[in-house]
Each structure stands twice: as structure tokens, then as C-alpha cells.
Amino acid sequence: MAALIIRQIPARQDNYIYLAHEPETGLTAVVDPADAAPALEAAQSEGWKISHILNTHHHGDHTGGNLEIKQATGCTIVGPRADHDRIPGIDIDVGDGDTYALGKAVARVFDVPGHTRGHIAFWFGDSKALFCGDTLFIMGCGRTFEGTAAQMWNSLSKLKALPPETQVYCAHEYTQSNARFAVTVEPDNKDLLARVEKVNAMRSAGKPTVPDALGEEFKTNPFLRADLPALQQAVGSPGDPVATFATIRLRKDKF
Ligand code: ZN
Numbered sequence: 001m002a003a004l005i006i007r008q009i010p011a012r013q014d015n016y017i018y019l020a021h022e023p024e025t026g027l028t029a030v031v032d033p034a035d036a037a038p039a040l041e042a043a044q045s046e047g048w049k050i051s052h053i054l055n056t057h058h059h060g061d062h063t064g065g066n067l068e069i070k071q072a073t074g075c076t077i078v079g080p081r082a083d084h085d086r087i088p089g090i091d092i093d094v095g096d097g098d099t100y101a102l103g104k105a106v107a108r109v110f111d112v113p114g115h116t117r118g119h120i121a122f123w124f125g126d127s128k129a130l131f132c133g134d135t136l137f138i139m140g141c142g143r144t145f146e147g148t149a150a151q152m153w154n155s156l157s158k159l160k161a162l163p164p165e166t167q168v169y170c171a172h173e174y175t176q177s178n179a180r181f182a183v184t185v186e187p188d189n190k191d192l193l194a195r196v197e198k199v200n201a202m203r204s205a206g207k208p209t210v211p212d213a214l215g216e217e218f219k220t221n222p223f224l225r226a227d228l229p230a231l232q233q234a235v236g237s238p239g240d241p242v243a244t245f246a247t248i249r250l251r252k253d254k255f
């Protein structure tokens, strides 16, 4: 068991690529490389050799750098078993309940379908790090492109069961627009209003709002709160978390 050293690399418009370095063995994974160049440059400047790519899902802004990084480093690509055919260069398939070891850092893998059919998340418990791609965002969640609201709610419920101190390393800086929407769902949520102030100040200062603690999401992310009676009442689906989630997701899609 070893704690990862994690570096965040901004890419494209609003993507985050991550380098996760396991210091005892020296193994280094790139998580969701949108493009090769920023990942290769960041690894070089750290003096780390990329040994693995971890993909959460098949979208191009998460796998666009796969083949070029593999070509340059000979790395091993790990991705969702359920989407084997859509992950460029995949070598190792993983899925729900698997453990995946990057050297001495061990992740539990969750299937979290909804955004895509084969989406997975990697939870490195000893590092308190969750790499969740486009499933959970700060104060938001991914669009349900290839799945149903019920699937997405079920996927988010798995992540919701992780410890509150878990850091959410999601793949996009969507926080401010998520925050603007969240206050329309819960205008009286004091934790939410305080957090919106905080993230606005961070963005004004040019700072990333990712990662942040999962416990903050429990208090402020409307998509994780669809099981709360007050929120269910507010959207007109008392006792029904899936319908509540579906309504909130639909509203956000049109926001
Ligand atoms: Zn995506």
C-alpha cells in the first residue's frame, strides 16, 4: 500500500488529465489523456516515466492521447471491459469489483454506466483519490448519453458510498456552470451558497476547483441529493429518487 503523488494537467478547453505516480515502484499512470503532448511533457518535467494509461471511458477527450503515448513510452493501457472495443490500444480490461494495482497503490474499480455504457471509476482508497471521469463532477454529473437516469443514479449511489474525505478527481472544470444550475434547484441550501462564493473566488484567481472532497458533494451536489425528501418534494416526485434525479438531469440539459 502506497499513496499516489498526483499531478493535474489542464488540457483542451476544460479537461483535466492526471498523472498518478506510485513512488515506491516508480510506476506512473496517465488518467484520461485527452491529448498526448501535455501528458508527456508533464511526466518529463517530473522525471517520471509513463508506465500506464487508465481510461474511464471511450470519449475522445479521455482517450485521444492513448496511441501516441503508448507509441512513445510502451505503456500498458487499462480500461473498461464493457467498452473494450472502443478504447484505443487497450491491453487490460477491468470492471466492477475488480482491484487494480499500480505498483503498491491499489484501486477498486466500479462500473458506473450512464454517461457511456462502459464507464468505470478508479478508487485508490489509501490515496483518498477517486478518478471518476465524466460520471461525477463538482456540483454536477455527466450527461446520460448512453444510459438511463436509473443507471446513472445507481452509478452515483456507488460513489456516494465512499468516504467523505475522498478527493474527487473528475475530468472537467465545469464547476461554475454546475454551481449556477445547482442554486436553481436548491436556492436555500446554505452550504451550496457558501460553496458557490468559494468557487467563484477560486476561478477569479485562476485556480482549479478540482479536486475537492466528496463530503462537499453530499452537501451541495443536487445530483447526489435526489434521495432527500425535501428535494424530491421540490421537484414533485416524493419518495422517488430516480424520478427526482431524472427531472434534475433534464433541467440541467436545458439549462
Ligand atoms: Zn465523456
Ligand code: FE
Pocket: 059, 061, 062, 134, 171, 172
Ligand atoms: Fe469528457
